[in-house]
Amino acid sequence: MDPEPRATPDDDTNPLRRLSLDDLRLRTSMKWRTYPDDVLPLWVAEMDVPLAVPVAEAITDAVALGDTGYPAGTAYARALADFARARWDWDGLAVERTAIVPDVMLGIVEVLKLLTGPGDPVVVNCPVYPPFYQFVTHMDRRVVEAPLGAAGRIDFASLERAFRHAAADGGRAAYLLCSPHNPTGTVHDAEELSAVAALADRYGVRVVADEIHAPVVALDAGFVPYLSVPGAENGLSLMSASKAWNLAGLKAALAVAGPAAADELARIPEEVSHGPSHLGIIAHTAALRDGGDWLDAVRAGVDDNRRLLAGLLAERLPGVRYRPAAGTYLAWLDCRPLGLGDDPAAAFLERGRVALSPGTSFGTGGAGHVRLNLATSPELLTEAVRRMAVALT
Incomplete structure (x- = not known):
């Protein structure tokens, strides 16, 4: 060799x-x-x-001050709202409809606890990020697969079959949307996401969007937040700067609710906000504000x-x-x-x-x-x- x-x-x-x-x-x-x-x-x-550099400076400045206590405030949410407005032309990320969570997957777990109960179905588009299976089954929910189409995009016939199956059980069903999709890299467009919202509404399925890769799209591509499309008002999203700025070791993420899901997000237990790292929130905030x-x-x-x-x-x-x-x-x-x-x-x-x-x-x-x-x-x-x-x- x-x-x-x-x-x-x-x-x-x-x-x-x-x-x-x-x-x-x-x-x-x-x-x-x-x-x-x-x-x-x-x-x-x-x-x-x-x-x-802006992230490194923010962390070292905090360490120099001994600013290593518990997280507080809305700086992260405000930075994400500003980023969404500048990058995605989306004004709908309301700071008051956010909650800090330890990371995206643990945030997904907390949100699914709000929307579903033990044994309830969670629909995923396979092949998909392996922790979707691991975390969902470990919290005593059932994974229902809706395979992607041959081009790696959402197959709506497959998705409708999965929604119909999930709704037929009589429980509370959720759909864990990966956007952009991991592993295929597909970036769902506004038409597709609007169709997701309409189909979910028809079958009473709640949409939870994992949008951790949202900032990392090709220079000639655009990202569409799920909560920005018509019909997504009762959806929830998990966002973070961790993938785009390589901050997995600095734990922090945000759960974001559409207007009709705000009351549900407000029920997230207070202790969940203790999970994110204060340094993580400082790092993610600096990335979104100054790392463009x-x-x-x-x-x-x-x-x-x-x-x-x-x-x-x-x-x-x-x-x-x-x-x-x-x-x-x-x-x-x-x-x-x-x-x-x-x-x-x-x-x-x-x-x-x-x-x-x-x-x-x-x-x-x-x-x-x-x-x-x-x-x-x-x-x-x-x-x-x-x-x-x-x-x-």
């Missing part, structure tokens, strides 16, 4: 090109400590970037990497089917033509020493696929595809 190339720091404005592999291997987070050092990790959704230029540089870098990956696969792994998507920094690769079975990630790890997320963990439709994290340097992405090709020899 060829020696690993080194992504070298330079004066490029692309944050994805600022850290060397040696720098990255000093990290102690999950991405860099789960596998041995000879494995190139392109799996979990951590970005290979330095922290945005950094975010746009990352978005441009991810756009470049989508094009790079498409070219590399065409050259080295032409059997892999890849449709570059407009959202997230994740790539969903259909490896079924390679003949590596249901879990090609296992072969890429064992024979190529590159770690990818196995498609089987994303539910129905994931077998034979892998999810690859594009938020790395072009050099490391190139090396990853080379290793994947080696796994076939």
Whole structure:
């Protein structure tokens, strides 16, 4: 196997090109400590970037002041409302209809507790983010799958069947919408989201939108918040700066209610607000207020990497089917033509020493696929595809 190339720091404005592999291997987070050092990790959704300067300054200033107590106030919600207005032309994010929660998935759990009871159905579009299955089943709800269509978009016939099935049980049903969708990267448009709201209203299904990847869309794409479309007034959304600014270790998120769901969100237990980190809220607030230029540089870098990956696969792994998507920094690769079975990630790890997320963990439709994290340097992405090709020899 060829020696690993080194992504070298330079004066490029692309944050994805600022850290060397040696720098990255000093990290102690999950991405860099789960596998041995000879494995190139392109799996979990951590970005290979330095922290945005406004975020780093906000954290260090707080530490210098000893400002490390309990979270308080509405600064995070106000920053998100301003960001939504500037980025998505949405004025409907009302600070008084928000609640701070520890992170998006724990916020989803708390919201589902408000809307459903034990044994009630929660509809998901598979293949989908694995914690949707884990968290929903651990809180004693039932997952009902509504598979995506062949193009990776919502299949409304499938969704209606799932809603009809969920509503027939007589319980309180919810729909956990992933927007933008993980792992496919699909960015749902306003027409699709309006159709979701209408269908949910017809069957009495409550919509909970996971919009954690909302800021991370292609430069030529636009994101539409679910709560901004007609008919979504009784929906709820979970938002965070964590994915877009690589802040998973600085816990904080916001639950946002539509006008008709405000009273329900107000019933969230007070102790839930103790879960977010005060430093996390400071970091997320700084990111949303002052990290726009950094975010746009990352978005441009991810756009470049989508094009790079498409070219590399065409050259080295032409059997892999890849449709570059407009959202997230994740790539969903259909490896079924390679003949590596249901879990090609296992072969890429064992024979190529590159770690990818196995498609089987994303539910129905994931077998034979892998999810690859594009938020790395072009050099490391190139090396990853080379290793994947080696796994076939």
